[in-house]
Amino acid sequence: MIRLQKIVNETKFHNPLKGFALTTIINEMRFDPLTGQRVRIMPMRNHKLPRHDWTPFVEESQKRFCPFCPGHLEKATPRFPDDMIPSGRLKAGQSVVVPNLTPYEIYAAVAVMCPDHYIAMDSISQEMIMDSFRAALEFLKVAEAYDPRRARYGSISWNYMPYSGGSIIHPHLQILSGPEPCRYDAELISHSAAYLNQYGRNFWADLLEYELDKGERYLGRVGNTHWLATFAPRALCDITAILPNRATVADIEDQDLRDMAAGLQKVIRYYDQLNIASFNATLYTARSEDNGFWATVRIVGRYTIFPLVGSDYSHLQVLHDEPWTLHVPEEMAAELKEHFKQ
Structure with a gap:
Protein backbone atom coordinates (compact mmCIF):
# COMPACT_ATOMS: atom_id res chain seq x y z
CA MET A 1 0.00 0.00 0.00
CA GLN A 37 13.82 6.66 -6.52
CA ARG A 38 15.66 8.77 -3.97
CA VAL A 39 15.54 12.56 -4.21
CA ARG A 40 16.95 15.36 -2.06
CA ILE A 41 15.42 18.57 -0.76
CA MET A 42 17.95 21.30 -0.03
CA PRO A 43 17.42 23.82 2.80
CA MET A 44 16.99 26.92 0.62
CA ARG A 45 13.20 27.36 0.70
CA ASN A 46 13.44 31.06 1.53
CA HIS A 47 15.88 31.79 -1.29
CA LYS A 48 14.19 34.40 -3.47
CA LEU A 49 14.79 33.88 -7.17
CA PRO A 50 15.54 37.10 -9.06
CA ARG A 51 13.01 38.17 -11.67
CA HIS A 52 14.31 37.19 -15.08
CA ASP A 53 13.73 39.56 -17.99
CA TRP A 54 13.50 37.62 -21.26
CA THR A 55 13.18 40.82 -23.33
CA PRO A 56 16.78 41.00 -24.66
CA PHE A 57 16.75 37.27 -25.51
CA VAL A 58 13.41 37.55 -27.29
CA GLU A 59 14.50 40.64 -29.21
CA GLU A 60 17.76 38.97 -30.23
CA SER A 61 15.94 35.81 -31.32
CA GLN A 62 13.52 37.85 -33.43
CA LYS A 63 16.47 39.08 -35.46
CA ARG A 64 17.27 35.51 -36.40
CA PHE A 65 15.29 33.16 -38.60
CA CYS A 66 12.47 31.33 -36.81
CA PRO A 67 10.94 28.44 -38.78
CA PHE A 68 7.75 28.53 -36.69
CA CYS A 69 6.78 32.14 -37.32
CA PRO A 70 4.05 33.08 -39.85
CA GLY A 71 5.42 33.32 -43.36
CA HIS A 72 8.15 30.81 -42.59
CA LEU A 73 6.30 27.78 -41.23
CA GLU A 74 4.84 26.61 -44.55
CA LYS A 75 8.18 26.93 -46.34
CA ALA A 76 10.69 26.00 -43.64
CA THR A 77 9.13 23.06 -41.78
CA PRO A 78 8.90 19.48 -43.11
CA ARG A 79 5.70 17.77 -44.24
CA PHE A 80 4.51 14.30 -43.26
CA PRO A 81 4.40 11.61 -45.98
CA ASP A 82 1.23 11.79 -48.07
CA ASP A 83 0.19 8.26 -47.18
CA MET A 84 0.36 9.14 -43.48
CA ILE A 85 -1.12 12.65 -43.44
CA PRO A 86 -2.39 13.72 -46.90
CA SER A 87 -2.45 17.41 -45.96
CA GLY A 88 1.19 17.19 -44.79
CA ARG A 89 0.47 18.77 -41.41
CA LEU A 90 -2.13 18.56 -38.64
CA LYS A 91 -3.96 21.55 -37.18
CA ALA A 92 -6.13 22.28 -34.15
CA GLY A 93 -7.10 25.87 -33.50
CA GLN A 94 -3.92 27.91 -33.96
CA SER A 95 -1.64 24.92 -33.32
CA VAL A 96 0.14 23.17 -36.19
CA VAL A 97 1.90 19.79 -35.97
CA VAL A 98 4.89 19.25 -38.25
CA PRO A 99 7.66 16.62 -38.38
CA ASN A 100 10.67 17.24 -36.18
CA LEU A 101 13.55 18.14 -38.48
CA THR A 102 15.97 16.41 -36.07
CA PRO A 103 13.98 13.35 -34.91
CA TYR A 104 15.12 11.26 -31.95
CA GLU A 105 12.40 8.62 -32.20
CA ILE A 106 10.79 6.77 -35.13
CA TYR A 107 7.87 9.18 -35.03
CA ALA A 108 8.87 12.60 -33.75
CA ALA A 109 6.84 15.76 -34.30
CA VAL A 110 6.57 19.32 -33.07
CA ALA A 111 3.33 21.11 -32.25
CA VAL A 112 3.81 24.81 -32.94
CA MET A 113 1.49 26.19 -30.29
CA CYS A 114 0.55 29.55 -31.79
CA PRO A 115 1.69 32.12 -34.39
CA ASP A 116 3.33 34.40 -31.77
CA HIS A 117 7.09 34.09 -31.44
CA TYR A 118 7.01 34.67 -27.68
CA ILE A 119 4.29 34.21 -25.08
CA ALA A 120 4.99 35.41 -21.53
CA MET A 121 3.97 33.09 -18.71
CA ASP A 122 1.10 35.29 -17.61
CA SER A 123 -0.24 35.32 -21.18
CA ILE A 124 -0.32 31.54 -21.72
CA SER A 125 -3.99 30.78 -22.29
CA GLN A 126 -6.00 27.68 -21.54
CA GLU A 127 -7.08 27.59 -25.19
CA MET A 128 -3.48 27.62 -26.45
CA ILE A 129 -2.55 24.71 -24.20
CA MET A 130 -5.68 22.75 -25.04
CA ASP A 131 -5.42 23.20 -28.82
CA SER A 132 -1.76 22.22 -28.82
CA PHE A 133 -2.24 19.06 -26.77
CA ARG A 134 -5.30 18.17 -28.86
CA ALA A 135 -3.24 18.45 -32.04
CA ALA A 136 -0.42 16.44 -30.46
CA LEU A 137 -2.80 13.67 -29.35
CA GLU A 138 -4.27 13.53 -32.84
CA PHE A 139 -0.77 12.98 -34.24
CA LEU A 140 -0.18 10.12 -31.80
CA LYS A 141 -3.45 8.50 -32.91
CA VAL A 142 -2.56 8.92 -36.58
CA ALA A 143 0.93 7.49 -36.03
CA GLU A 144 -0.46 4.42 -34.26
CA ALA A 145 -3.02 3.81 -37.00
CA TYR A 146 -0.32 4.25 -39.63
CA ASP A 147 2.25 1.98 -37.96
CA PRO A 148 0.66 -0.01 -35.10
CA ARG A 149 3.74 -2.18 -34.63
CA ARG A 150 6.21 0.63 -34.05
CA ALA A 151 4.08 3.59 -32.90
CA ARG A 152 2.98 1.97 -29.65
CA TYR A 153 3.99 4.40 -26.89
CA GLY A 154 3.52 8.14 -27.07
CA SER A 155 4.34 11.16 -24.93
CA ILE A 156 3.85 14.91 -25.24
CA SER A 157 6.35 17.29 -23.64
CA TRP A 158 6.80 21.03 -23.32
CA ASN A 159 10.11 22.87 -22.86
CA TYR A 160 9.25 26.49 -22.09
CA MET A 161 12.11 28.96 -22.69
CA PRO A 162 15.87 28.23 -22.76
CA TYR A 163 16.44 27.27 -19.10
CA SER A 164 14.25 24.21 -19.75
CA GLY A 165 16.52 22.93 -22.50
CA GLY A 166 14.42 24.41 -25.29
CA SER A 167 16.38 25.61 -28.32
CA ILE A 168 13.66 27.74 -29.95
CA ILE A 169 11.77 30.46 -28.08
CA HIS A 170 8.66 30.15 -30.23
CA PRO A 171 6.25 28.03 -28.08
CA HIS A 172 6.10 24.41 -29.18
CA LEU A 173 5.52 20.88 -27.88
CA GLN A 174 7.66 17.81 -28.48
CA ILE A 175 5.74 14.65 -29.51
CA LEU A 176 7.28 11.18 -29.51
CA SER A 177 5.92 7.79 -30.56
CA GLY A 178 7.90 4.58 -30.74
CA PRO A 179 7.83 0.84 -30.00
CA GLU A 180 8.92 1.32 -26.37
CA PRO A 181 8.31 4.07 -23.81
CA CYS A 182 11.06 6.40 -22.61
CA ARG A 183 13.00 5.18 -19.56
CA TYR A 184 11.07 7.02 -16.86
CA ASP A 185 7.73 6.40 -18.61
CA ALA A 186 8.58 2.69 -18.60
CA GLU A 187 9.26 2.81 -14.86
CA LEU A 188 5.88 4.40 -14.20
CA ILE A 189 4.16 1.74 -16.30
CA SER A 190 6.04 -1.27 -14.92
CA HIS A 191 5.82 -0.22 -11.27
CA SER A 192 2.11 0.53 -11.65
CA ALA A 193 1.58 -3.01 -12.93
CA ALA A 194 3.71 -4.46 -10.12
CA TYR A 195 1.69 -2.57 -7.49
CA LEU A 196 -1.55 -3.90 -8.99
CA ASN A 197 -0.20 -7.45 -9.00
CA GLN A 198 1.01 -7.19 -5.39
CA TYR A 199 -1.94 -5.43 -3.78
CA GLY A 200 -4.80 -5.95 -6.23
CA ARG A 201 -5.34 -2.18 -6.29
CA ASN A 202 -4.49 0.73 -8.59
CA PHE A 203 -1.52 2.73 -7.28
CA TRP A 204 -2.82 6.03 -8.63
CA ALA A 205 -6.25 5.54 -7.06
CA ASP A 206 -4.58 4.70 -3.73
CA LEU A 207 -2.23 7.69 -3.98
CA LEU A 208 -5.13 10.00 -4.75
CA GLU A 209 -7.15 8.63 -1.81
CA TYR A 210 -4.13 9.00 0.49
CA GLU A 211 -3.38 12.58 -0.56
CA LEU A 212 -7.04 13.60 -0.35
CA ASP A 213 -7.20 12.21 3.18
CA LYS A 214 -3.94 13.84 4.34
CA GLY A 215 -4.54 17.16 2.57
CA GLU A 216 -0.92 18.31 2.91
CA ARG A 217 -0.06 18.09 -0.78
CA TYR A 218 -3.47 17.85 -2.46
CA LEU A 219 -3.97 21.09 -4.40
CA GLY A 220 -7.42 20.69 -5.88
CA ARG A 221 -9.58 19.21 -8.57
CA VAL A 222 -10.10 20.73 -12.00
CA GLY A 223 -12.87 18.77 -13.69
CA ASN A 224 -11.59 15.23 -14.16
CA THR A 225 -8.01 16.06 -13.13
CA HIS A 226 -6.54 16.00 -9.61
CA TRP A 227 -3.45 18.06 -8.79
CA LEU A 228 -0.79 17.25 -6.20
CA ALA A 229 2.49 18.67 -4.98
CA THR A 230 4.72 15.66 -5.72
CA PHE A 231 5.98 14.02 -2.51
CA ALA A 232 9.39 13.12 -3.98
CA PRO A 233 10.13 16.01 -6.38
CA ARG A 234 12.30 15.51 -9.45
CA ALA A 235 13.00 19.25 -9.78
CA LEU A 236 11.79 22.68 -8.68
CA CYS A 237 8.12 22.94 -7.64
CA ASP A 238 7.23 19.51 -9.00
CA ILE A 239 3.47 19.07 -9.58
CA THR A 240 1.66 15.87 -10.61
CA ALA A 241 -1.79 15.75 -12.18
CA ILE A 242 -3.72 12.47 -12.21
CA LEU A 243 -6.34 11.66 -14.85
CA PRO A 244 -8.45 8.93 -13.22
CA ASN A 245 -9.47 6.00 -15.41
CA ARG A 246 -7.52 7.34 -18.38
CA ALA A 247 -4.49 5.45 -19.64
CA THR A 248 -4.18 5.51 -23.42
CA VAL A 249 -4.12 8.25 -26.01
CA ALA A 250 -7.60 7.12 -27.09
CA ASP A 251 -8.94 7.43 -23.53
CA ILE A 252 -8.21 11.14 -23.23
CA GLU A 253 -11.20 13.26 -24.23
CA ASP A 254 -11.55 16.94 -25.06
CA GLN A 255 -12.89 17.70 -21.58
CA ASP A 256 -9.83 16.05 -20.05
CA LEU A 257 -7.63 18.33 -22.16
CA ARG A 258 -9.63 21.37 -21.12
CA ASP A 259 -9.28 20.43 -17.44
CA MET A 260 -5.59 19.65 -17.84
CA ALA A 261 -4.99 22.98 -19.59
CA ALA A 262 -6.79 24.90 -16.84
CA GLY A 263 -4.70 23.19 -14.16
CA LEU A 264 -1.45 23.77 -16.01
CA GLN A 265 -2.33 27.43 -16.38
CA LYS A 266 -2.75 27.73 -12.60
CA VAL A 267 0.64 26.12 -11.95
CA ILE A 268 2.38 28.24 -14.59
CA ARG A 269 1.03 31.44 -13.05
CA TYR A 270 2.26 30.26 -9.66
CA TYR A 271 5.71 29.70 -11.18
CA ASP A 272 5.59 33.23 -12.58
CA GLN A 273 4.72 34.53 -9.11
CA LEU A 274 7.86 32.82 -7.75
CA ASN A 275 10.02 34.20 -10.62
CA ILE A 276 10.58 30.69 -12.02
CA ALA A 277 11.38 31.58 -15.63
CA SER A 278 11.13 28.20 -17.38
CA PHE A 279 9.50 24.82 -16.99
CA ASN A 280 9.25 21.29 -18.39
CA ALA A 281 5.95 19.44 -18.62
CA THR A 282 5.01 15.98 -19.91
CA LEU A 283 1.82 14.02 -20.47
CA TYR A 284 2.49 10.30 -19.88
CA THR A 285 0.29 7.67 -21.54
CA ALA A 286 0.42 3.89 -21.87
CA ARG A 287 -1.41 1.10 -23.67
CA SER A 288 -4.64 -0.68 -22.75
CA GLU A 289 -2.72 -3.82 -21.79
CA ASP A 290 -0.60 -1.88 -19.26
CA ASN A 291 -2.77 -2.68 -16.27
CA GLY A 292 -2.67 -0.42 -13.24
CA PHE A 293 -1.56 2.73 -15.08
CA TRP A 294 -3.43 6.05 -15.13
CA ALA A 295 -2.38 8.91 -17.38
CA THR A 296 -0.51 11.64 -15.53
CA VAL A 297 0.91 15.08 -16.21
CA ARG A 298 4.16 16.22 -14.57
CA ILE A 299 5.36 19.82 -14.57
CA VAL A 300 8.60 21.07 -12.98
CA GLY A 301 10.15 24.53 -12.83
CA ARG A 302 13.57 25.36 -14.23
CA TYR A 303 15.84 28.29 -13.44
CA THR A 304 19.46 29.36 -13.25
CA ILE A 305 21.26 30.28 -10.07
CA PHE A 306 23.25 32.98 -11.84
CA PRO A 307 21.80 34.52 -15.04
CA LEU A 308 23.52 33.22 -18.19
CA VAL A 309 26.05 31.25 -16.14
CA GLY A 310 24.48 28.39 -14.22
CA SER A 311 21.56 26.00 -14.37
CA ASP A 312 19.64 23.94 -11.85
CA TYR A 313 20.76 20.79 -13.69
CA SER A 314 23.74 19.57 -11.65
CA HIS A 315 25.91 16.52 -11.07
CA LEU A 316 23.24 14.90 -8.92
CA GLN A 317 21.02 14.53 -11.97
CA VAL A 318 23.67 14.08 -14.62
CA LEU A 319 26.01 11.65 -12.87
CA HIS A 320 23.93 10.15 -10.06
CA ASP A 321 20.35 10.21 -11.36
CA GLU A 322 19.27 11.73 -8.06
CA PRO A 323 16.99 14.73 -8.57
CA TRP A 324 17.17 17.61 -6.13
CA THR A 325 15.02 20.61 -5.41
CA LEU A 326 14.64 23.54 -3.01
CA HIS A 327 10.95 23.51 -2.14
CA VAL A 328 9.32 21.33 0.51
CA PRO A 329 6.17 19.99 -1.23
CA GLU A 330 3.85 20.56 1.75
CA GLU A 331 4.90 24.22 2.12
CA MET A 332 4.56 24.81 -1.61
CA ALA A 333 1.15 23.13 -1.62
CA ALA A 334 -0.12 25.48 1.10
CA GLU A 335 0.62 28.42 -1.21
CA LEU A 336 -0.46 26.84 -4.48
CA LYS A 337 -3.83 25.67 -3.12
CA GLU A 338 -5.01 29.27 -3.30
CA HIS A 339 -4.60 29.18 -7.09
CA PHE A 340 -6.81 26.09 -7.34
CA LYS A 341 -9.56 27.80 -5.33
CA GLN A 342 -9.89 30.43 -8.04
Whole structure:
Protein backbone atom coordinates (compact mmCIF):
# COMPACT_ATOMS: atom_id res chain seq x y z
CA MET A 1 0.00 0.00 0.00
CA ILE A 2 1.00 3.66 -0.15
CA ARG A 3 4.06 4.36 1.98
CA LEU A 4 5.69 7.77 1.99
CA GLN A 5 9.24 7.48 3.26
CA LYS A 6 11.62 10.29 4.08
CA ILE A 7 14.85 10.69 6.06
CA VAL A 8 15.47 14.01 7.83
CA ASN A 9 19.14 14.84 8.35
CA GLU A 10 20.73 17.50 10.56
CA THR A 11 24.00 19.17 9.69
CA LYS A 12 25.80 21.38 12.24
CA PHE A 13 28.46 24.03 11.62
CA HIS A 14 29.59 27.43 12.88
CA ASN A 15 27.79 29.77 10.51
CA PRO A 16 29.71 32.87 9.29
CA LEU A 17 26.37 34.47 8.36
CA LYS A 18 25.35 34.34 12.04
CA GLY A 19 28.58 35.43 13.72
CA PHE A 20 29.86 31.84 13.62
CA ALA A 21 27.13 30.68 15.98
CA LEU A 22 26.64 26.92 16.00
CA THR A 23 23.80 26.36 13.50
CA THR A 24 21.73 23.30 12.67
CA ILE A 25 20.55 22.94 9.07
CA ILE A 26 17.87 20.46 8.04
CA ASN A 27 17.79 18.59 4.74
CA GLU A 28 15.73 15.67 3.55
CA MET A 29 15.97 12.57 1.43
CA ARG A 30 12.66 11.26 0.11
CA PHE A 31 11.72 8.15 -1.83
CA ASP A 32 9.21 8.04 -4.65
CA PRO A 33 6.31 5.88 -3.38
CA LEU A 34 5.94 4.16 -6.77
CA THR A 35 9.48 3.74 -8.13
CA GLY A 36 11.52 4.06 -4.92
CA GLN A 37 13.82 6.66 -6.52
CA ARG A 38 15.66 8.77 -3.97
CA VAL A 39 15.54 12.56 -4.21
CA ARG A 40 16.95 15.36 -2.06
CA ILE A 41 15.42 18.57 -0.76
CA MET A 42 17.95 21.30 -0.03
CA PRO A 43 17.42 23.82 2.80
CA MET A 44 16.99 26.92 0.62
CA ARG A 45 13.20 27.36 0.70
CA ASN A 46 13.44 31.06 1.53
CA HIS A 47 15.88 31.79 -1.29
CA LYS A 48 14.19 34.40 -3.47
CA LEU A 49 14.79 33.88 -7.17
CA PRO A 50 15.54 37.10 -9.06
CA ARG A 51 13.01 38.17 -11.67
CA HIS A 52 14.31 37.19 -15.08
CA ASP A 53 13.73 39.56 -17.99
CA TRP A 54 13.50 37.62 -21.26
CA THR A 55 13.18 40.82 -23.33
CA PRO A 56 16.78 41.00 -24.66
CA PHE A 57 16.75 37.27 -25.51
CA VAL A 58 13.41 37.55 -27.29
CA GLU A 59 14.50 40.64 -29.21
CA GLU A 60 17.76 38.97 -30.23
CA SER A 61 15.94 35.81 -31.32
CA GLN A 62 13.52 37.85 -33.43
CA LYS A 63 16.47 39.08 -35.46
CA ARG A 64 17.27 35.51 -36.40
CA PHE A 65 15.29 33.16 -38.60
CA CYS A 66 12.47 31.33 -36.81
CA PRO A 67 10.94 28.44 -38.78
CA PHE A 68 7.75 28.53 -36.69
CA CYS A 69 6.78 32.14 -37.32
CA PRO A 70 4.05 33.08 -39.85
CA GLY A 71 5.42 33.32 -43.36
CA HIS A 72 8.15 30.81 -42.59
CA LEU A 73 6.30 27.78 -41.23
CA GLU A 74 4.84 26.61 -44.55
CA LYS A 75 8.18 26.93 -46.34
CA ALA A 76 10.69 26.00 -43.64
CA THR A 77 9.13 23.06 -41.78
CA PRO A 78 8.90 19.48 -43.11
CA ARG A 79 5.70 17.77 -44.24
CA PHE A 80 4.51 14.30 -43.26
CA PRO A 81 4.40 11.61 -45.98
CA ASP A 82 1.23 11.79 -48.07
CA ASP A 83 0.19 8.26 -47.18
CA MET A 84 0.36 9.14 -43.48
CA ILE A 85 -1.12 12.65 -43.44
CA PRO A 86 -2.39 13.72 -46.90
CA SER A 87 -2.45 17.41 -45.96
CA GLY A 88 1.19 17.19 -44.79
CA ARG A 89 0.47 18.77 -41.41
CA LEU A 90 -2.13 18.56 -38.64
CA LYS A 91 -3.96 21.55 -37.18
CA ALA A 92 -6.13 22.28 -34.15
CA GLY A 93 -7.10 25.87 -33.50
CA GLN A 94 -3.92 27.91 -33.96
CA SER A 95 -1.64 24.92 -33.32
CA VAL A 96 0.14 23.17 -36.19
CA VAL A 97 1.90 19.79 -35.97
CA VAL A 98 4.89 19.25 -38.25
CA PRO A 99 7.66 16.62 -38.38
CA ASN A 100 10.67 17.24 -36.18
CA LEU A 101 13.55 18.14 -38.48
CA THR A 102 15.97 16.41 -36.07
CA PRO A 103 13.98 13.35 -34.91
CA TYR A 104 15.12 11.26 -31.95
CA GLU A 105 12.40 8.62 -32.20
CA ILE A 106 10.79 6.77 -35.13
CA TYR A 107 7.87 9.18 -35.03
CA ALA A 108 8.87 12.60 -33.75
CA ALA A 109 6.84 15.76 -34.30
CA VAL A 110 6.57 19.32 -33.07
CA ALA A 111 3.33 21.11 -32.25
CA VAL A 112 3.81 24.81 -32.94
CA MET A 113 1.49 26.19 -30.29
CA CYS A 114 0.55 29.55 -31.79
CA PRO A 115 1.69 32.12 -34.39
CA ASP A 116 3.33 34.40 -31.77
CA HIS A 117 7.09 34.09 -31.44
CA TYR A 118 7.01 34.67 -27.68
CA ILE A 119 4.29 34.21 -25.08
CA ALA A 120 4.99 35.41 -21.53
CA MET A 121 3.97 33.09 -18.71
CA ASP A 122 1.10 35.29 -17.61
CA SER A 123 -0.24 35.32 -21.18
CA ILE A 124 -0.32 31.54 -21.72
CA SER A 125 -3.99 30.78 -22.29
CA GLN A 126 -6.00 27.68 -21.54
CA GLU A 127 -7.08 27.59 -25.19
CA MET A 128 -3.48 27.62 -26.45
CA ILE A 129 -2.55 24.71 -24.20
CA MET A 130 -5.68 22.75 -25.04
CA ASP A 131 -5.42 23.20 -28.82
CA SER A 132 -1.76 22.22 -28.82
CA PHE A 133 -2.24 19.06 -26.77
CA ARG A 134 -5.30 18.17 -28.86
CA ALA A 135 -3.24 18.45 -32.04
CA ALA A 136 -0.42 16.44 -30.46
CA LEU A 137 -2.80 13.67 -29.35
CA GLU A 138 -4.27 13.53 -32.84
CA PHE A 139 -0.77 12.98 -34.24
CA LEU A 140 -0.18 10.12 -31.80
CA LYS A 141 -3.45 8.50 -32.91
CA VAL A 142 -2.56 8.92 -36.58
CA ALA A 143 0.93 7.49 -36.03
CA GLU A 144 -0.46 4.42 -34.26
CA ALA A 145 -3.02 3.81 -37.00
CA TYR A 146 -0.32 4.25 -39.63
CA ASP A 147 2.25 1.98 -37.96
CA PRO A 148 0.66 -0.01 -35.10
CA ARG A 149 3.74 -2.18 -34.63
CA ARG A 150 6.21 0.63 -34.05
CA ALA A 151 4.08 3.59 -32.90
CA ARG A 152 2.98 1.97 -29.65
CA TYR A 153 3.99 4.40 -26.89
CA GLY A 154 3.52 8.14 -27.07
CA SER A 155 4.34 11.16 -24.93
CA ILE A 156 3.85 14.91 -25.24
CA SER A 157 6.35 17.29 -23.64
CA TRP A 158 6.80 21.03 -23.32
CA ASN A 159 10.11 22.87 -22.86
CA TYR A 160 9.25 26.49 -22.09
CA MET A 161 12.11 28.96 -22.69
CA PRO A 162 15.87 28.23 -22.76
CA TYR A 163 16.44 27.27 -19.10
CA SER A 164 14.25 24.21 -19.75
CA GLY A 165 16.52 22.93 -22.50
CA GLY A 166 14.42 24.41 -25.29
CA SER A 167 16.38 25.61 -28.32
CA ILE A 168 13.66 27.74 -29.95
CA ILE A 169 11.77 30.46 -28.08
CA HIS A 170 8.66 30.15 -30.23
CA PRO A 171 6.25 28.03 -28.08
CA HIS A 172 6.10 24.41 -29.18
CA LEU A 173 5.52 20.88 -27.88
CA GLN A 174 7.66 17.81 -28.48
CA ILE A 175 5.74 14.65 -29.51
CA LEU A 176 7.28 11.18 -29.51
CA SER A 177 5.92 7.79 -30.56
CA GLY A 178 7.90 4.58 -30.74
CA PRO A 179 7.83 0.84 -30.00
CA GLU A 180 8.92 1.32 -26.37
CA PRO A 181 8.31 4.07 -23.81
CA CYS A 182 11.06 6.40 -22.61
CA ARG A 183 13.00 5.18 -19.56
CA TYR A 184 11.07 7.02 -16.86
CA ASP A 185 7.73 6.40 -18.61
CA ALA A 186 8.58 2.69 -18.60
CA GLU A 187 9.26 2.81 -14.86
CA LEU A 188 5.88 4.40 -14.20
CA ILE A 189 4.16 1.74 -16.30
CA SER A 190 6.04 -1.27 -14.92
CA HIS A 191 5.82 -0.22 -11.27
CA SER A 192 2.11 0.53 -11.65
CA ALA A 193 1.58 -3.01 -12.93
CA ALA A 194 3.71 -4.46 -10.12
CA TYR A 195 1.69 -2.57 -7.49
CA LEU A 196 -1.55 -3.90 -8.99
CA ASN A 197 -0.20 -7.45 -9.00
CA GLN A 198 1.01 -7.19 -5.39
CA TYR A 199 -1.94 -5.43 -3.78
CA GLY A 200 -4.80 -5.95 -6.23
CA ARG A 201 -5.34 -2.18 -6.29
CA ASN A 202 -4.49 0.73 -8.59
CA PHE A 203 -1.52 2.73 -7.28
CA TRP A 204 -2.82 6.03 -8.63
CA ALA A 205 -6.25 5.54 -7.06
CA ASP A 206 -4.58 4.70 -3.73
CA LEU A 207 -2.23 7.69 -3.98
CA LEU A 208 -5.13 10.00 -4.75
CA GLU A 209 -7.15 8.63 -1.81
CA TYR A 210 -4.13 9.00 0.49
CA GLU A 211 -3.38 12.58 -0.56
CA LEU A 212 -7.04 13.60 -0.35
CA ASP A 213 -7.20 12.21 3.18
CA LYS A 214 -3.94 13.84 4.34
CA GLY A 215 -4.54 17.16 2.57
CA GLU A 216 -0.92 18.31 2.91
CA ARG A 217 -0.06 18.09 -0.78
CA TYR A 218 -3.47 17.85 -2.46
CA LEU A 219 -3.97 21.09 -4.40
CA GLY A 220 -7.42 20.69 -5.88
CA ARG A 221 -9.58 19.21 -8.57
CA VAL A 222 -10.10 20.73 -12.00
CA GLY A 223 -12.87 18.77 -13.69
CA ASN A 224 -11.59 15.23 -14.16
CA THR A 225 -8.01 16.06 -13.13
CA HIS A 226 -6.54 16.00 -9.61
CA TRP A 227 -3.45 18.06 -8.79
CA LEU A 228 -0.79 17.25 -6.20
CA ALA A 229 2.49 18.67 -4.98
CA THR A 230 4.72 15.66 -5.72
CA PHE A 231 5.98 14.02 -2.51
CA ALA A 232 9.39 13.12 -3.98
CA PRO A 233 10.13 16.01 -6.38
CA ARG A 234 12.30 15.51 -9.45
CA ALA A 235 13.00 19.25 -9.78
CA LEU A 236 11.79 22.68 -8.68
CA CYS A 237 8.12 22.94 -7.64
CA ASP A 238 7.23 19.51 -9.00
CA ILE A 239 3.47 19.07 -9.58
CA THR A 240 1.66 15.87 -10.61
CA ALA A 241 -1.79 15.75 -12.18
CA ILE A 242 -3.72 12.47 -12.21
CA LEU A 243 -6.34 11.66 -14.85
CA PRO A 244 -8.45 8.93 -13.22
CA ASN A 245 -9.47 6.00 -15.41
CA ARG A 246 -7.52 7.34 -18.38
CA ALA A 247 -4.49 5.45 -19.64
CA THR A 248 -4.18 5.51 -23.42
CA VAL A 249 -4.12 8.25 -26.01
CA ALA A 250 -7.60 7.12 -27.09
CA ASP A 251 -8.94 7.43 -23.53
CA ILE A 252 -8.21 11.14 -23.23
CA GLU A 253 -11.20 13.26 -24.23
CA ASP A 254 -11.55 16.94 -25.06
CA GLN A 255 -12.89 17.70 -21.58
CA ASP A 256 -9.83 16.05 -20.05
CA LEU A 257 -7.63 18.33 -22.16
CA ARG A 258 -9.63 21.37 -21.12
CA ASP A 259 -9.28 20.43 -17.44
CA MET A 260 -5.59 19.65 -17.84
CA ALA A 261 -4.99 22.98 -19.59
CA ALA A 262 -6.79 24.90 -16.84
CA GLY A 263 -4.70 23.19 -14.16
CA LEU A 264 -1.45 23.77 -16.01
CA GLN A 265 -2.33 27.43 -16.38
CA LYS A 266 -2.75 27.73 -12.60
CA VAL A 267 0.64 26.12 -11.95
CA ILE A 268 2.38 28.24 -14.59
CA ARG A 269 1.03 31.44 -13.05
CA TYR A 270 2.26 30.26 -9.66
CA TYR A 271 5.71 29.70 -11.18
CA ASP A 272 5.59 33.23 -12.58
CA GLN A 273 4.72 34.53 -9.11
CA LEU A 274 7.86 32.82 -7.75
CA ASN A 275 10.02 34.20 -10.62
CA ILE A 276 10.58 30.69 -12.02
CA ALA A 277 11.38 31.58 -15.63
CA SER A 278 11.13 28.20 -17.38
CA PHE A 279 9.50 24.82 -16.99
CA ASN A 280 9.25 21.29 -18.39
CA ALA A 281 5.95 19.44 -18.62
CA THR A 282 5.01 15.98 -19.91
CA LEU A 283 1.82 14.02 -20.47
CA TYR A 284 2.49 10.30 -19.88
CA THR A 285 0.29 7.67 -21.54
CA ALA A 286 0.42 3.89 -21.87
CA ARG A 287 -1.41 1.10 -23.67
CA SER A 288 -4.64 -0.68 -22.75
CA GLU A 289 -2.72 -3.82 -21.79
CA ASP A 290 -0.60 -1.88 -19.26
CA ASN A 291 -2.77 -2.68 -16.27
CA GLY A 292 -2.67 -0.42 -13.24
CA PHE A 293 -1.56 2.73 -15.08
CA TRP A 294 -3.43 6.05 -15.13
CA ALA A 295 -2.38 8.91 -17.38
CA THR A 296 -0.51 11.64 -15.53
CA VAL A 297 0.91 15.08 -16.21
CA ARG A 298 4.16 16.22 -14.57
CA ILE A 299 5.36 19.82 -14.57
CA VAL A 300 8.60 21.07 -12.98
CA GLY A 301 10.15 24.53 -12.83
CA ARG A 302 13.57 25.36 -14.23
CA TYR A 303 15.84 28.29 -13.44
CA THR A 304 19.46 29.36 -13.25
CA ILE A 305 21.26 30.28 -10.07
CA PHE A 306 23.25 32.98 -11.84
CA PRO A 307 21.80 34.52 -15.04
CA LEU A 308 23.52 33.22 -18.19
CA VAL A 309 26.05 31.25 -16.14
CA GLY A 310 24.48 28.39 -14.22
CA SER A 311 21.56 26.00 -14.37
CA ASP A 312 19.64 23.94 -11.85
CA TYR A 313 20.76 20.79 -13.69
CA SER A 314 23.74 19.57 -11.65
CA HIS A 315 25.91 16.52 -11.07
CA LEU A 316 23.24 14.90 -8.92
CA GLN A 317 21.02 14.53 -11.97
CA VAL A 318 23.67 14.08 -14.62
CA LEU A 319 26.01 11.65 -12.87
CA HIS A 320 23.93 10.15 -10.06
CA ASP A 321 20.35 10.21 -11.36
CA GLU A 322 19.27 11.73 -8.06
CA PRO A 323 16.99 14.73 -8.57
CA TRP A 324 17.17 17.61 -6.13
CA THR A 325 15.02 20.61 -5.41
CA LEU A 326 14.64 23.54 -3.01
CA HIS A 327 10.95 23.51 -2.14
CA VAL A 328 9.32 21.33 0.51
CA PRO A 329 6.17 19.99 -1.23
CA GLU A 330 3.85 20.56 1.75
CA GLU A 331 4.90 24.22 2.12
CA MET A 332 4.56 24.81 -1.61
CA ALA A 333 1.15 23.13 -1.62
CA ALA A 334 -0.12 25.48 1.10
CA GLU A 335 0.62 28.42 -1.21
CA LEU A 336 -0.46 26.84 -4.48
CA LYS A 337 -3.83 25.67 -3.12
CA GLU A 338 -5.01 29.27 -3.30
CA HIS A 339 -4.60 29.18 -7.09
CA PHE A 340 -6.81 26.09 -7.34
CA LYS A 341 -9.56 27.80 -5.33
CA GLN A 342 -9.89 30.43 -8.04
